[in-house]
Amino acid sequence: MxxxxxxxxxxxxxxxxxxxxxxxxxxxxxxxxxxxxxxxxxxxxxxxxxxxxxxxxxxxxxxxxxxxxxxxxxxxxxxxxxxxxxxxxxxxxxxxxxxxxxxxxxxxxxxxxxxxxxxxxxxxxxxxxxxxxxxxxxxxxxxxxxxxxxxxxxxxxxxxxxxxxxxxxxxxxxxxxWAIRDIPVDREQRSMAEQWRGLGGLLVHRRFWWVMPWAFTGMGTFISVQGLWGMQWLMHGAGYSKPDAASLLLAVSLISLSGYFFIGALSERLARRGVTNRHLLAAGMLLDLLSLLAISLRWPGEVVWWCLYGLGTSLNVLTYTVLSHGLPATLVGRGNTGLNLFMFIGTGSISFLVGWLISQLQAQGMATGQAFGTTFMCLTAVNALAATWYLLRWRTFEQR
Known part of the structure; x- marks a missing residue:
């Protein structure tokens, strides 16, 4: 074709x-x-x-x-x-x-x-x-x-x-x-119940639980920030106008895209020097956490911190490869499906809970900017827990 x-x-x-x-x-x-x-x-x-x-x-x-x-x-x-x-x-x-x-x-x-x-x-x-x-x-x-x-x-x-x-x-x-041709379909198709049971086979694999918390929180946070709370934070927490906030978020998205090129161009060279995908993912986690902390506390150079956050989150895509490299071949497809499932459940949960917490803080009399800052600090803390779990379990999967 x-x-x-x-x-x-x-x-x-x-x-x-x-x-x-x-x-x-x-x-x-x-x-x-x-x-x-x-x-x-x-x-x-x-x-x-x-x-x-x-x-x-x-x-x-x-x-x-x-x-x-x-x-x-x-x-x-x-x-x-x-x-x-x-x-x-x-x-x-x-x-x-x-x-x-x-x-x-x-x-x-x-x-x-x-x-x-x-x-x-x-x-x-x-x-x-x-x-x-x-x-x-x-x-x-x-x-x-x-x-x-x-x-x-x-x-x-x-x-x-x-x-x-x-x-x-x-x-x-x-x-x-009009453009796409039909492909041969598997006549021995699995039912929906079998698909869910197949996912259950993944849930007992220890490596899945090593990386899944970061998919749920770290990747979920970025998609939530990109999809809603970045704009809201910049306007209500940092005092940006809507056009300026949109421009900054565009820069963050483009820098995140540039990170994908970095991964594709340099990952093999880095691997030959002993810097593997699991190391790059850990570096992305640390950059995410530092950037989120700086954004939450309004450190000087806010634009730079947002751009660094976009760069760090581009390394999140390596969560999939870190998972797959330690799974049996029969579980790789289910690993990607399971990671997607938990990542978007995490995104939905974070999207809702951020709004809920901001509303609760405002109802208690906290100023809007302070409510946003406090909520983003909570996001940073949750992400830190997931990153800590990943690092603490590092040696368990050191050779895989």
Whole structure:
């Protein structure tokens, strides 16, 4: 199958998936104003997408196995289009939430589907390159949800934005249906109950519990900050204007993308010098913690600390490789699925709990800026616990 015919529709769908995930942050001031939403309400709204995405992984994976990438992803993206339309016309918090849930379900396999298709059509070396390029496009989608969307809101409102995203989702579904060929499907498909039992086999593996807490907290924190709380912190905790906050978050996203290039370009050279993925992941954890602490305490050089946070979080992707390198081959696929599941459950939980804590502190009379600072310090502490667990268990998995 021609590379561009494969790449363009799948990459477009993954771009939209990442844009949907992060766009709530830039439009949060408008939503809060129009629907009188508290920080707790905003956190709950953001979390619905992540919970829907997480719990759709297993059933959506069954659909992917049974019907193939073309029909499974093409059909699910229609749910995302419907969710965007519902969000566009929402007149209540419940309608906004229902729209976010549909979107989360609709984009659940936007990365898994092209990986499955590529495994059938292309040799291993091309599969790696294609997955890297699709991840890059996804990162651009998250970046687009910052300053570019903020600029677009100068010309039309958030409802028109979601109407446009619904149309683009429909076009993406049509593109996949037209351009992508069906692949042979496994006739001995596993049921959903078997998929959950397979995940259970992963949950008894010690290596999974070594890295999972960081996926839950560290990776969950970054996605939550990128998707909502970074914008809110910069505006209400640090006193930035909305345009300046959007610009800084764009810089953070682009620096995070540059970190992926660093990993790809230098990881093999570093490994030959004894610096492996587990060392790079630990370095990323420490950089994350230092940056979050500096941001929470408003240390001088705030822009630099935010950019360093973006760089540190780019190393989080190595959580997957650190896990896979110590798993039996039969568990690697389930390892990625399980890590995704817990990462997005963590993101949803953190998104909600941050809003809940800010609202509780404000209700007790704490100033808004102080409430944000205290909450970010709590985030830093939770991340520190997960990083400490990883480091304390280092020798247990030293040779694996």
């Amino acid at each position: 021609p590379i561009l015919r494969f790449f363009i529709p799948f990459a477009a769908a993954y771009f939209l998936s990442s844009l949907f995930r992060a766009v709530i942050g830039v439009i949060s001031p408008e939503l809060a104003r129009e629907f009188s939403l508290s920080p707790q309400d905003l956190g709950a709204l953001a979390s619905l997408y992540f919970y829907a995405f997480a719990f759709a992984q297993i059933p959506a994976g069954v659909l992917l196995d049974r019907f193939g990438p073309r029909r499974a992803e093409g059909g699910l993206i229609l749910a995302a289009a419907a969710g965007a339309l519902l969000f566009c016309f929402a007149d209540s918090f419940a309608a906004l939430g229902a729209g976010r849930v549909l979107i989360g379900i609709g984009v659940a396999i936007c990365f898994a589907a092209p990986l499955k298709a590529a495994a059938v059509w292309y040799p291993p070396e091309k599969q790696v390159a294609l997955s890297g390029w699709i991840m890059l496009v996804g990162g651009l989608g998250a970046s687009f949800a910052t300053k570019p969307v903020e600029l677009a809101l100068g010309y039309f409102d958030w409802r028109m934005l979601f109407a446009g995203l619904a149309v683009l989702s429909l076009l993406a579904a049509m593109g996949i249906a």
